[in-house]
Amino acid sequence: MSVDRAPRFTVVIPAYNEERFIGDCLRSLALQDFAGEYEVVVVDNNCTDGTAEIARQHGAVVVAEAQPGVCPARHRGSVAARGEIVVSSDADTVFDAGWLSRIDQSFRREPDRVAVAGPCRYVGGPWWGRVYAGILFELVHFVYRLTGRVLYVTATNIAFRKDAWSGYDLRGTQGADELGLLCQLRARGRVTFDRTNPTFTSARRLTRGLVYNLVVSWFFYYALAVTLNRVTGRPLIGTAPAFRNSDRPRFRARLVGLAWLAAIVALTLVGAELVENSWVAKR
Structure with missing residues (x-):
């Protein structure tokens, strides 16, 4: 991950006490086969564990956001991003080596698009979680193929041109980093969905x-x-x-x-x- 020049991508990772997961996340980002420049920004959202230090050890840029919540954290990281394209994801998520390259190819195929989203697949956890995620994103893909409209995006897997972004709605709380962002981007241009480029997210929340x-x-x-x-x-x-x-x-x-x-x-x-x-x- 070279950051000597203005990067093509900035991957924004909000984090609150994620020392169990952040290392695997950043290692998978370091193994990307994308040949261009990209940076990783980890947002320290009042961590009290070793998350920030682990992020620095892996070469990430660490910025702090005192206001608690994933939307303020994503906003802070996106403001700090130097990349032409901001990529939103999570600390408990990993990526295959071609993830960024496929995002880059999507933007290059259609230079006028403002965003490209992909599915999320749960790793581990109960079987119904994997079924639920599979059905949800197959439905998103079906509607997209039928109408050209993306109905839903996951904040673990959406990339958008920074010049098409005007900030997260910090008053919207839940959903502002997904549906709120999607509505904002759709008003500025074409948003596409690539079902072939998933992220892999921990199913820890499903254990409840x-x-x-x-x-x-x-x-x-x-x-x-x-x-x-x-x-x-x-x-x-x-x-x-x-x-x-x-x-x-x-x-x-x-x-x-x-x-x-x-x-x-x-x-x-x-x-x-x-x-x-x-x-x-x-x-």
């Missing part, structure tokens, strides 16, 4: 169980949060808490219950606001 991932992670912190925050124009639901393997089953069960309760309350509030707005409109 199917119910947790459907109810808490997806429904509450993603679908409901994105919708509710967009309707109200303010971050009523924040970003999901960072995953840690030391979480206790009893705590997880309580969190699921609280998520259901909060979802019911939030949907009631949204419904009430929509009804009130419809009455105002009728008057």
Whole structure:
């Protein structure tokens, strides 16, 4: 990874206490067969372990972001990026040797495109997680082939021209680094999807169980949060808490219950606001 000249790519890796995973991530980036210039920026998002030191040992540029959350961290890393193209990924993700080369080929085939996204495959974890990811990205690919429109991207595998990027929406919390970024980029040009160029991400979050991932992670912190925050124009639901393997089953069960309760309350509030707005409109 040479950084003597302005690089073609900057790979941005946000990190909060990722010393277990960051080494494998950076080693796989160092083994890329891309012949051009690229740099790796690791964003230290208030780490209290050896993440930042490990990143420096592997030759990454380390920048700090004090505001907690993956969106502020990605924003900080993207601002610091010197590359023509910013590539978003995660610290618990690894890549095959041709990953960057295939991204480069995609941009060179269509110089007018502003972004190219790819799928994410879970490594390890429960079987249903791998099935879920496979179905999700096959559906994304099918719709893209049918309509030319990318409906969803994963923040572990999207590359975009820096001059087409105007910053992450830091008020949007959950989803701002995926759906929010996708909407921004689609407004600026063509976004394409390459199903043949996956990233490989740890399935550690899936070990909390199917119910947790459907109810808490997806429904509450993603679908409901994105919708509710967009309707109200303010971050009523924040970003999901960072995953840690030391979480206790009893705590997880309580969190699921609280998520259901909060979802019911939030949907009631949204419904009430929509009804009130419809009455105002009728008057």
